[in-house]
Amino acid sequence: MSAPVRVAQLSCGPEHSGVQKEIYDAAAAVNAEMFFPDVTLNDIREAYGSFGLEARSADLQLAIARAKALVEGRVEADAVFIATCFRCAEAAIVRNELRRYIHEQSDLPVVSYSFTERTTSGTLLTRMEALTTIARRRALLAREVQEGLTMGVDSGSSTTKAIVMRDNAIIGTGWAPTTNVIGSAEEVIAAACSEAGISRDDLDAIGTTGYGRFLVGEKIGADLVQEELTVNSKGAVYLAGRQRGEATVIDIGGMDNKAISVQDGIPGTFTMGGICAGASGRFLEMTAKRLGVDITELGPLAMKGFSKEVPMNSYCIVFGTQSLVNALAAGSSAEDVAAAACHSVAEQVFEQQLQEVDIKEPVIMVGGTSLIEGLVHEMGELLQTKVIVPPHSQYIGAVGSALLASGFIRGDLG
Amino acid sequence: MAKVFIYPATSLILSDMVERWGHSPLGAALAIRERIQTPGLDSPPLQMTADDPKKGLKYAAVEVPSGVRGRMALFGPMIDEADAAIIVNDADLAFGCMGCARTNELVKYRIRSRGIPVLDLLYPRCDEDGVAFVAAIKAFLDGLSGGEA
Numbered sequence: 001m002s003a004p005v006r007v008a009q010l011s012c013g014p015e016h017s018g019v020q021k022e023i024y025d026a027a028a029a030v031n032a033e034m035f036f037p038d039v040t041l042n043d044i045r046e047a048y049g050s051f052g053l054e055a056r057s058a059d060l061q062l063a064i065a066r067a068k069a070l071v072e073g074r075v076e077a078d079a080v081f082i083a084t085c086f087r088c089a090e091a092a093i094v095r096n097e098l099r100r101y102i103h104e105q106s107d108l109p110v111v112s113y114s115f116t117e118r119t120t121s122g123t124l125l126t127r128m129e130a131l132t133t134i135a136r137r138r139a140l141l142a143r144e145v146q147e148g149l150t151m152g153v154d155s156g157s158s159t160t161k162a163i164v165m166r167d168n169a170i171i172g173t174g175w176a177p178t179t180n181v182i183g184s185a186e187e188v189i190a191a192a193c194s195e196a197g198i199s200r201d202d203l204d205a206i207g208t209t210g211y212g213r214f215l216v217g218e219k220i221g222a223d224l225v226q227e228e229l230t231v232n233s234k235g236a237v238y239l240a241g242r243q244r245g246e247a248t249v250i251d252i253g254g255m256d257n258k259a260i261s262v263q264d265g266i267p268g269t270f271t272m273g274g275i276c277a278g279a280s281g282r283f284l285e286m287t288a289k290r291l292g293v294d295i296t297e298l299g300p301l302a303m304k305g306f307s308k309e310v311p312m313n314s315y316c317i318v319f320g321t322q323s324l325v326n327a328l329a330a331g332s333s334a335e336d337v338a339a340a341a342c343h344s345v346a347e348q349v350f351e352q353q354l355q356e357v358d359i360k361e362p363v364i365m366v367g368g369t370s371l372i373e374g375l376v377h378e379m380g381e382l383l384q385t386k387v388i389v390p391p392h393s394q395y396i397g398a399v400g401s402a403l404l405a406s407g408f409i410r411g412d413l414g
Numbered sequence: 415m416a417k418v419f420i421y422p423a424t425s426l427i428l429s430d431m432v433e434r435w436g437h438s439p440l441g442a443a444l445a446i447r448e449r450i451q452t453p454g455l456d457s458p459p460l461q462m463t464a465d466d467p468k469k470g471l472k473y474a475a476v477e478v479p480s481g482v483r484g485r486m487a488l489f490g491p492m493i494d495e496a497d498a499a500i501i502v503n504d505a506d507l508a509f510g511c512m513g514c515a516r517t518n519e520l521v522k523y524r525i526r527s528r529g530i531p532v533l534d535l536l537y538p539r540c541d542e543d544g545v546a547f548v549a550a551i552k553a554f555l556d557g558l559s560g561g562e563a
Contacts, residue, residue: 016484016513017480018464018484020457021463090515117464117483
């Protein structure tokens with residue numbers, strides 16, 4: 001086993017919230033170890049003065065001193081995890097500024113998280129896995145060209161996707177709603193192989209990602225099993241032809257949303273939210289169902305409506321649906337309701353998540369929801385920029401997996 | 415002997431003074447010692463679990479951050495139990511520190527609203543103030559019933 005990735009923890013409150021053990025457990029699950037950078041009392045006094053942020057909480061002052069020690073190279077780390085209590089305004093300011101400071105002043109991957117006492121190691125696992133992947137697999141993530149014959153499988157919460165690639169081109173696709181995790185994976189793999197005109201034995205390497213990555217990966221003997229944050233980033237910049245330089249990747253999924261600030265195809269900072277179903281693709285599915293249209297028709301329908309005509313901004317899928325029903329009962333058109341639903345999701349992702357990453361153009365939207373034209377339009381309006389939706393954007397995880405899996409053909413990367 | 419809650423609760427100097435002048439200090443060392451000596455728990459380093467912020471709901475509403483509620487689970491019962499309290503405001507970090515400014519506000523409010531004898535002091539910044547600081551604490555402790563005169 002390789003040496004553990006050393007993750008520096010900058011935090012306020014996890015011990016007293018009873019979640020420190022959950023952080024340790026999540027790190028241990030991905031062969032990482034948490035540590036608190038050593039600083040002296042004088043370091044704290046000096047850092048507090050020179051950093052210039054007048055935090056009153058001593059633990060936050062300590063976090064500032066630790067961040068400075070990391071950036072100035074007095075303490076070595078592979079990655080940084082910043083965690084503070086949910087609903088603490090002072091901590092939110094410090095957390096955000098430290099994340100930005102470390103991202104701008106060092107090349108350390110950093111993730112920030114606000115926890116409650118309900119936070120579990122399972123909640124933290126994907127974030128911790130992404131941090132360690134970035135630290136451990138930089139060489140793999142630097143790959144820009146797909147080689148050989150590889151397949152990527154994305155076992156998502158709503159849908160399962162497979163892609164077969166040969167010599168840097170997509171030659172087969174498969175898509176199915178996720179029901180039975182293994183069954184859905186087998187179905188899309190068969191479809192992708194059939195379209196590509198190959199058998200599974202012909203494949204040089206296979207990668208899996210998404211919620212079902214471990215189960216599917218074990219079943220099909222994947223060479224690469226990797227979380228969706230790094231895989232989707234890679235797939236997004238690859239398909240958008242923006243592998244070099246800065247970019248922001250937004251993936252509004254069925255169960256959670258990801259916002260990732262990318263540099264040369266490698267995530268620098270990212271957030272992953274899944275608290276409020278009203279800000280997920282699932283809400284748009286429910287909207288389409290209530291309007292009696294297929295999800296593929298929701299986007300074009302929304303483009304014909306005006307979101308401002310219908311008040312809708314609920315963090316909860318139940319209340320969001322209630323707003324939708326009320327609007328229809330009050331005589332609003334299906335077009336306006338569809339537009340309002342798209343606006344509501346875009347606005348909540350903007351408010352909850354995009355504030356935690358620095359938006360750097362180009363903005364690339366991926367995942368199944370990126371095909372909902374109205375949602376992309378509303379996100380572009382909120383961000384005041386033209387949002388790029390690359391071809392095959394709904395297969396983003398599978399493409400990223402197939403691309404990265406080609407690094408395993410010679411078995412020289414791990 | 416009176417039970418005296420100390421603020422900052424982590425101050426070993428305050429704890430020592432209270433004990434030296436015949437009273438029982440209530441502070442972080444006591445609360446944490448109880449936890450780390452309780453067998454059957456595995457939640458390092460403080461042996462606090464997600465149940466602690468829930469216990470803290472007695473002192474702060476659910477909308478208050480979990481770290482504040484967890485800290486109140488430690489300090490709240492001691493404030494309830496205290497016969498008197500000493501509050502040292504704006505203390506140097508080396509003197510003792512509670513970590514969270516929001517907890518500090520709540521702890522000091524709960525102490526002051528209990529109606530027990532409270533000595534409210536500013537942390538001394540020079541030798542002269544230091545002497546007066548110690549004298550004030552001694553006089554306060556001497557005045558509590560059961561203390562060493």
